Amino acid sequence: MPPRARARSYDPAKTRTAVIAQLRQVRKAAEGLDATALDAPTRLGDWTVRELIAHLAMAVTSVVRLLERPAPPVREVTVTGWASAVAGHSGPIDEETRALAAGAEPGELLERAEARFAEVAAVAPADRLLAARVGAMRLDDYLVTRCVELVVHADDLAAATGVPVSHDRQALATATRVLADALAAKAPGGSVEVRIPPFAVIQCVEGPRHTRGTPPNVVETDPPTWIRLATGRLTWAEALESGPLTASGDRADLSAHLPVLG
Template sequence: MRTRTYNPARTRTAVLAQLGAVREAVRTLTPGQLALPTRLGDWTVRELVAHIGMAVTAIGRSLDRPEPARQDTVLLDWPFATAANSAAIAEFTRGLVERHPDLDAYLADVERDLVARLDAHPGSRILETNAGALPLADYLVTRAVELVVHTDDLNAAVPGLEVPHDRQALAAATRLLADALAVKAPGGSTEVRVPPYAVVQCVEGTRHTRGTPPNVVETDPLTWIRLATGRLAWADAVADAKVSASGERADLGGLLPLMS
């Protein structure tokens, strides 16, 4: 599989746009809405919002550490490294909630700090991350994924909120997670289509080269992201016609989720 590249300027714009959309929505939330449960264990909406800010400030925390001597991992390793840090993330998030009761002010500070950090450091600057040493430009793509995923969590938790997804951020999240599937299940027997953003070949077997593939999976970007992150079960998505899957190798249930 050819390594996909991401335009750093577009990624920056996408991350800031998605963060801005979240901040605008959070400004409207009432105390009752902030206390609503989410689909993330025992987290309330307040804790979810604090975690969204935390995901962005991870860039600053990495920049504050000494720069690694060299890159030792690649962007596509990141989706598979997230689950190992879940306990530490939960503890850090609870601390943020206590320290930042004014979430609008907190997100405003997060946004200002992000802009300043990105202005001060080139995309080639190597960061120590939970997945290994990555360039800042690559790590920023993972922040787009985090923002898209948790914007969807926020919308699911607060009826009628409907925070919009930035198109470029949604595209980056869709593509990275589709490529991660191709890494997890290398092969060419199954084509996974997530229009309009991604098409990947995966699953071991006879490689398809021309005409209609014998095994095809197709879904929309948000459904794909929910499947890839464990928000939606494969069987439920198929039963609800959120996914179309044809062919004997089109069942991806055993390969999902990719990250959780």
């Protein structure tokens, strides 16, 4: 049994700043979209761009909504626990997203999300417990998950519209690390080293543990490619063929362990 990895910590102040910064990048990209662009399809089932933007706004306004509810008694879920459980709540998330998209224009939703976050979420105590869908979480942990949502779906928005959406560096680093740690939790072990420079290095997959020198099994890629792999936007074979992914060693094929986030 490999030793248990120490939970990664995130600076609450930097995380809050990253949430706002990434939301602003989304707002900037969405400003020039006309009705035709908003009704265009996305790679997320039958969601249109309009619904995708509503979901991005909801990722942020959910913080405010949860802060307005009574705090649960004890913490139940960490960031890694969220990553493994969130796919099981896709039904209610889809329903709420569609209702939100039908009730207001995308630009209004994003503007309101930023304003309410600055008013409520940006000043709440980091250890405040929230009754999240997946279980009770600390506010600072939940904000980390908001970085993941914003980065992943900003990439979806760029893919659907052809409009580049920049990633805030802190938000991108946070999303990269969360999804790397989710892989380490899903496939525990020390036989494969996964490198996602400049943000993360983890070991995973059962087998002989590497302790010194050059690891026999190494996977390396860039953060955007890793995020697409970890969320099922890109397959292992596609990433190998296109070049951003390299894998060496008998155990370096991680396709059986991906995606880690639905």
